[in-house]
Amino acid sequence: MGNSENFDVVIIGGGVAGISAAFWCNELGLSSVILESEKELGGQLLWTYNAIKNYLGIEAENGRELQKIFLNQIEKRNLSIKTNTKVSQIDTKNKTVLLEDGKILSAKFLVIATGIRRRKLNVAGEEAFQGKGILRSGKRDAELVRGKNVCVIGGGDAAVENALILAETAEKVTLIHRRKNFRAREEFIEKVKLNPKITVLTEMEITKIIGDESLEAIELKQITTNQTQIYQTDALLLRIGVEPNNELFRGQIELDKNGYCLIDSNCETSAMDVFAIGDIANPAAPTISSAVGMGATVSKVIETRQK
Ligand SMILES: Cc1cc2nc3c(=O)[nH]c(=O)nc-3n(C[C@H](O)[C@H](O)[C@H](O)COP(=O)(O)OP(=O)(O)OC[C@H]3O[C@@H](n4cnc5c(N)ncnc54)[C@H](O)[C@@H]3O)c2cc1C
Structure with missing residues (x-):
């Protein structure tokens, strides 16, 4: 050559x-x-x-x-x-x-x-709201969500650990997982259960990320019933593997x-x-x-x- x-x-x-x-x-x-x-x-x-x-x-x-x-x-x-x-x-x-x-x-x-x-979700809004509500890391962006509502998507260690980190500054954290059971280690799951700031939603899938200038809500689909709902949130962290x-x-x-x-x-x-x-x-x-x-x-x- x-x-x-x-x-x-x-x-x-x-x-x-x-x-x-x-x-x-x-x-x-x-x-x-x-x-x-x-x-x-x-x-x-x-x-x-x-x-x-x-x-x-x-x-x-x-x-x-x-x-x-x-x-x-x-x-x-x-x-x-x-x-x-x-x-x-x-x-x-x-x-x-x-x-x-x-x-x-x-x-x-x-x-x-x-x-x-x-891994990406491949849903509408995922690219548009990067840095405009979609966080890069719980640790790095903890101050950005002080006093706000944040959703974390995923069921492994990374998702659950980040929910715990974000709960230190956020007003409310919703941890959303598409399966019934989490894969994360038991130690993290126990801490989540004891944390009053964290709400857990299971068998829910995110289907759309919604907002104008920045992220305002996400659309969730209940996997067993296919019913959708709009869920208000200021920020979102994706940790789906x-x-x-x-x-x-x-x-x-x-x-x-x-x-x-x-x-x-x-x-x-x-x-x-x-x-x-x-x-x-x-x-x-x-x-x-x-x-x-x-x-x-x-x-x-x-x-x-x-x-
Ligand atoms: C948040 C986080 C925390 C972690 N904490 C720890 C820890 O505490 N302890 C620990 O031991 N490990 C930890 N890890 C895991 C550890 O970082 C990885 O195991 C390690 O860095 C893997 O290195 P790698 O070189 O195999 O791959 P990567 O770091 O993924 O590097 C691959 C590189 O290849 C490049 N590349 C890909 N395709 C192409 C292409 N076509 N052309 C040119 N370049 C390309 C990419 O840009 C990238 O720079 C952590 C990982 C993360 C994400």
């Missing part, structure tokens, strides 16, 4: 897993590049506003602080990093990567580290039933010399520690294969 850049390893995604892989490639003398679609590295760290106290060796007030520590360390290594660089296609057989701007990169090994994204960023390689490598990459103990996918690390390949234990460890594993395996 005439105008393509060549590397030992092309890493797609610059979250914790991708950063760790690049760091370890450098440590082992492999040439690599990180391709990250956002304007900076960090992935989910950039949307983590809670303190991180379970990453061994470092405690951080939030994800941004941990990101800075990681970036400080890799800065000294002169890694090749391309931010604002979205990968639009990959070819797992030929180990080539097509960027959105038309450039092609080729490699001996591909490392997929594309992580996950928050996450989904894997797998569009690039669907159909080229084997995925599990939820769309996560299937890998072996070397983090190798069903395509030879194509690896997957971090949350995209680890739905059972999506943590910073695992992502960092998988980055190291993959680089060591590649180094051995190079010899």
Whole structure:
């Protein structure tokens, strides 16, 4: 390929897993590049506003602080990093990567580290009211809802924990879940039951987000009866789970039933010399520690294969 850049390893995604892989490639003398679609590295760290106290060796007030520590360390290594660089296609057989701007990169090994994204509701008003009533995070936006009514949608840990956080400042929190039972841990559910500011609605689905300049209400549908009602609220937080960023390689490598990459103990996918690390390949234990460890594993395996 005439105008393509060549590397030992092309890493797609610059979250914790991708950063760790690049760091370890450098440590082992492999040439690599990180391709990250956002304007900076960090992935989910950039949307983590809670303190991180379970990453061994470092405690951080939030994800941004941990990101800075990681970036400080890799800065000294002169890694090749391309931010604002979205990968639009990959070819797992030929180990080539097509960027959105038309450039092609080729490699001996591909490392997929594309992580996950928050699941969307896909209902009317969801885009229009982002930042105009739809909150980004309970922790970050707690002051915005002081004395107001807020609804939280979802039934897992993230939804229930955020309802508890928002209840510290809001006048009233309504926690709305489409199923009868919550998946969240018992400890959070008990706290919700004891909190007089939190109302729980189950078997309810949100079908529309309503407002003029900013969010004013939501439309809810009772799942068992199909009856709808308009529910007044000043703010809304959506925590309905996450989904894997797998569009690039669907159909080229084997995925599990939820769309996560299937890998072996070397983090190798069903395509030879194509690896997957971090949350995209680890739905059972999506943590910073695992992502960092998988980055190291993959680089060591590649180094051995190079010899
Ligand atoms: C609110 C919150 C709190 C958390 N708290 C903790 C905690 O306390 N402890 C803990 O261990 N873990 C915690 N986690 C989980 C932890 O943050 C993740 O497990 C970890 O960051 C996953 O890193 P990753 O690199 O695999 O994926 P991600 O961070 O999702 O990174 C993937 C990157 O790939 C990029 N990308 C995707 N597609 C493309 C493409 N086509 N082209 C280029 N780039 C692309 C994305 O932009 C993104 O930057 C938390 C997560 C959240 C959301």
